[in-house]
Amino acid sequence: MNNKQPPPPPLTAVLDFFASVKLSIFLLLTVAAASVIGTLIPQEGMAEIHHPMYSPFLDAVFIKLGFFNVYKAWWFQLLLGLLALNLVVCTLKRLPITWKLVTGVTPGFSRGKFKSIKEKHEIKLNMPAQKARDAVLDVVSSRFKTVKAAEDEDGYTVYAEKGRWTRMGFYVIHLSFLLILAGALLGSLFGYSGSLNLEEGQTSQTVEVGVDRQRRDLPFAVKCERFEVKYYEGRDSVSEFTSDVTITEPGKAPWRTFIRVNHPLRLHGVSLYQASYGVSHYSGLVNVSFKNLETGEKHIVPVPISAQPTALPWDKGMIMIPSFTASLRSRDGHNMGPAVRMHIFPQEGKPEVMFMPVGRPEFARDVMGLEMAVLEGEEIVPVYYTGLKVTKDPGVWVVYSGFILILLGCMVTFFMAHQQLYIKIVPSGSGASVELGGAANKNSQGFEERVRRIAGRLEKKE
Amino acid sequence: MALLEILESTAIVSFITFVYGAAAVLYWADWVFEKPVLSRSATWLMLIGFLGNTAGIVLRWIESHQMGIGRAPFTNLYESLVFFAWTIAILYLVIEKQYKVRSLGAFAAPLAFLALAYAALQNKAIMPLMPALKSNWLIAHVITCFLGYAAFAVAFGLAVIYLIKSRDVGLSWLAGALAGIAAAILTVIFTGYQTDAFWTLAGAGFFIGAGVALGAGFATSAVVNLVKKSDPGGKGRVNKMLPDLGVLDELTYQTILFGFMFLTAGIITGSVWANSAWGRYWSWDPKETWSLITWLIYGAMIHSRLVRGWRGRRTVYLSLFGFGAVLFTYFGVNTLLKGLHSYAT
Numbered sequence: 001m002n003n004k005q006p007p008p009p010p011l012t013a014v015l016d017f018f019a020s021v022k023l024s025i026f027l028l029l030t031v032a033a034a035s036v037i038g039t040l041i042p043q044e045g046m047a048e049i050h051h052p053m054y055s056p057f058l059d060a061v062f063i064k065l066g067f068f069n070v071y072k073a074w075w076f077q078l079l080l081g082l083l084a085l086n087l088v089v090c091t092l093k094r095l096p097i098t099w100k101l102v103t104g105v106t107p108g109f110s111r112g113k114f115k116s117i118k119e120k121h122e123i124k125l126n127m128p129a130q131k132a133r134d135a136v137l138d139v140v141s142s143r144f145k146t147v148k149a150a151e152d153e154d155g156y157t158v159y160a161e162k163g164r165w166t167r168m169g170f171y172v173i174h175l176s177f178l179l180i181l182a183g184a185l186l187g188s189l190f191g192y193s194g195s196l197n198l199e200e201g202q203t204s205q206t207v208e209v210g211v212d213r214q215r216r217d218l219p220f221a222v223k224c225e226r227f228e229v230k231y232y233e234g235r236d237s238v239s240e241f242t243s244d245v246t247i248t249e250p251g252k253a254p255w256r257t258f259i260r261v262n263h264p265l266r267l268h269g270v271s272l273y274q275a276s277y278g279v280s281h282y283s284g285l286v287n288v289s290f291k292n293l294e295t296g297e298k299h300i301v302p303v304p305i306s307a308q309p310t311a312l313p314w315d316k317g318m319i320m321i322p323s324f325t326a327s328l329r330s331r332d333g334h335n336m337g338p339a340v341r342m343h344i345f346p347q348e349g350k351p352e353v354m355f356m357p358v359g360r361p362e363f364a365r366d367v368m369g370l371e372m373a374v375l376e377g378e379e380i381v382p383v384y385y386t387g388l389k390v391t392k393d394p395g396v397w398v399v400y401s402g403f404i405l406i407l408l409g410c411m412v413t414f415f416m417a418h419q420q421l422y423i424k425i426v427p428s429g430s431g432a433s434v435e436l437g438g439a440a441n442k443n444s445q446g447f448e449e450r451v452r453r454i455a456g457r458l459e460k461k462e
Numbered sequence: 463m464a465l466l467e468i469l470e471s472t473a474i475v476s477f478i479t480f481v482y483g484a485a486a487v488l489y490w491a492d493w494v495f496e497k498p499v500l501s502r503s504a505t506w507l508m509l510i511g512f513l514g515n516t517a518g519i520v521l522r523w524i525e526s527h528q529m530g531i532g533r534a535p536f537t538n539l540y541e542s543l544v545f546f547a548w549t550i551a552i553l554y555l556v557i558e559k560q561y562k563v564r565s566l567g568a569f570a571a572p573l574a575f576l577a578l579a580y581a582a583l584q585n586k587a588i589m590p591l592m593p594a595l596k597s598n599w600l601i602a603h604v605i606t607c608f609l610g611y612a613a614f615a616v617a618f619g620l621a622v623i624y625l626i627k628s629r630d631v632g633l634s635w636l637a638g639a640l641a642g643i644a645a646a647i648l649t650v651i652f653t654g655y656q657t658d659a660f661w662t663l664a665g666a667g668f669f670i671g672a673g674v675a676l677g678a679g680f681a682t683s684a685v686v687n688l689v690k691k692s693d694p695g696g697k698g699r700v701n702k703m704l705p706d707l708g709v710l711d712e713l714t715y716q717t718i719l720f721g722f723m724f725l726t727a728g729i730i731t732g733s734v735w736a737n738s739a740w741g742r743y744w745s746w747d748p749k750e751t752w753s754l755i756t757w758l759i760y761g762a763m764i765h766s767r768l769v770r771g772w773r774g775r776r777t778v779y780l781s782l783f784g785f786g787a788v789l790f791t792y793f794g795v796n797t798l799l800k801g802l803h804s805y806a807t
């Protein structure tokens with residue numbers, strides 16, 4: 001006799017390969033291993049400079065393999081794609097079978113099946129078989145969804161079943177996993193993430209995206225009215241960063257709102273997060289003294305810190321102080337204290353740019369026959385900017401639905417089971433002998449315990 | 463309130479450390495002297511420890527409010543370790559009540575003790591939270607993650623019991639080696655061994671790991687060998703005290719499913735939090751990635767049971783391996799790898 005099965009057609013073999021759980025185990029562990037690499041080798045986009053850490057040879061190899069950007073490497077994406085394919089094929093193959101099982105009619109009382117159950121509990125009840133059946137039905141019907149009783153030649157049989165639908169649970173888990181992958185893909189294809197630094201009083205309707213700082217239009221304009229840093233009472237640790245902003249949507253009246261850490265503003269599919277803050281520049285003015293070296297005459301000129309030039313005395317030209325810094329570092333690393341950047345535009349000749357310490361007349365300089373010194377500043381205050389992170393991710397709700405579904409799927413799959421219970425009631429003497437046996441597709445230990453408890457309940461019924 | 467002024471949460475927790483330690487000693491003593499009264503008293507100690515642990519956590523919450531910076535007590539390494547001990551204690555007590563496996567106490571109690579002992583080395587000050595940490599998602603994140611971690615810790619204990627019960631010397635050798643590697647990694651971390659030189663680190667880790675793995679593998683197999691020799695027929699009390707292999711296998715699996723669900727919930731709440739704080743639900747930060755790695759390992763293990771014949775031994779391997787990943791996610795990442803979660807050090 002030829003016992004050999006004919007080799008499966010190639011397509012079936014390929015499908016079987018992609019439907020196999022062994023492949024999924026392999027893929028899950030491979031993705032895990034690849035992820036380990038990504039955490040051991042500093043990844044691109046992180047602040048550290050990694051290259052000097054490795055020898056040039058290793059460096060070249062790692063670059064070739066994409067180890068400096070594992071999660072975006074083609075082979076990593078391929079692994080995820082294979083995982084998805086694995087899931088889809090496996091589902092397509094098995095779903096029809098499960099579906100039939102779940103939606104099919106309740107199986108009858110197959111004695112053969114009952115006989116094959118290994119662990120059975122036998123109890124004796126001190127009542128006629130018919131009453132025993134009623135007692136069984138009473139105990140069982142509150143615990144099982146489907147209960148059927150039948151009379152047969154030697155007594156009664158009761159069949160109880162529940163949770164058949166829980167066999168669908170793992171499809172929910174797998175579907176959610178696909179949803180999460182799909183949502184992530186959607187986000188990476190159609191989403192963006194950029195930053196928006198706004199000074200107090202400044203408005204913007206665009207945002208800078210990516211390393212090449214492309215500008216993107218926002219569906220609304222944001223104006224930063226005020227930026228505030230709050231501290232814990234009596235401490236110097238920050239409790240809150242808040243941007244007080246005005247939003248102007250086309251065709252609507254402007255409205256005001258706050259953006260705080262952990263409380264982003266979500267609007268028209270775009271989210272604005274409080275990410276950072278800083279000093280963009282200073283406002284106020286500095287007094288600059290001038291002494292005419294020919295005549296000995298003196299003049300003090302208040303110059304605002306701005307891009308507006310101010311006239312110099314004696315018609316010598318213009319002066320402009322575009323920026324102030326709270327601490328200037330000299331070339332050898334000394335802190336020179338507060339300083340300004342200064343532009344001098346003579347009536348004739350080339351303009352000059354210089355840094356001058358503030359409030360240190362001993363650092364006076366000669367310019368165009370004038371002795372110039374920067375005196376104290378007045379009302380010099382920092383002007384803050386708020387650093388907003390702006391993202392658009394159309395996939396996030398797909399991902400979140402996956403999150404909710406995967407948890408529901410886990411609860412159903414892990415903690416609920418398809419339970420089937422057979423109870424055989426046979427008259428014995430003046431009472432009845434009751435035999436209980438059952439099966440659950442999961443946690444058979446737990447189900448055994450349950451059957452034992454039901455038996456205990458019945459014994460108490462007497 | 464007078465009582466509150468005397469009883470500081472940290473003092474209670476230090477005391478509870480010894481209660482858990484004493485429980486561990488009693489559970490072990492029962493294995494050696496085979497006197498059930500020992501493990502019964504140990505269970506009472508565990509219960510006292512658990513109640514004290516709860517009090518410590520609640521009190522710390524109250525203390526933070528008294529300082530005017532009220533915040534949930536789950537936000538730094540010290541607090542998370544105290545909470546970790548709490549979750550191990552409650553999970554163990556529930557399993558003991560449900561399944562009557564006192565022998566598991568010999569693993570659960572020392573784990574709770576070690577968590578608190580390590581907590582004692584951490585900075586215990588109640589600091590105000592930085593703005594990003596002020597989120598209900600963070601609380602949900604910590605609670606779910608630690609319930610998951612604790613379940614994996616208990617599953618690890620069950621796997622070790624499986625090893626002893628199965629009297630499989632070869633398997634215990636391997637398990638010991640795995641545990642040794644985990645221990646070596648932890649030692650490297652605990653001694654604060656930090657350097658930018660990747661290869662120095664990897665090399666030292668390798669040699670220490672190999673050495674400790676060898677030792678641990680040898681020691682574990684020796685213990686199992688001893689149990690086997692002293693009780694050749696498997697009729698001794700220790701052997702009877704341990705549940706059947708089938709029960710252990712099932713129980714380990716159920717515990718892992720429980721852990722898996724909470725780890726899933728932990729990753730999810732963490733990423734929802736990240737999305738509300740930083741505008742990204744996933745950024746491949748090392749801590750995040752390691753929790754995913756752990757999730758993938760346990761996921762693979764859940765599937766391994768679908769392949770025929772992959773029960774028992776393989777469940778044990780993966781349970782040990784997975785717990786190694788849990789430990790690394792929790793301790794290793796903070797110290798060895800840098801990322802967003804560095805607040806937790």
Ligand code: HEM
Pocket residue numbers: 019020021024027083084086087090170173174177413414757761764765768
């Ligand atoms: C990569 C492709 C995957 C394939 C082909 C696959 C296949 C399967 C199969 C065939 C089952 C059988 C369920 C049963 O018969 O009871 C299953 C169950 C399950 N799968 Fe997957 N799976 C994959 C990925 C995943 C992933 C990524 C996860 C999430 C971690 C996952 C989680 C589960 C869970 C939790 C169960 C339930 C186990 C149980 O019944 O207790 N699977 N999977």
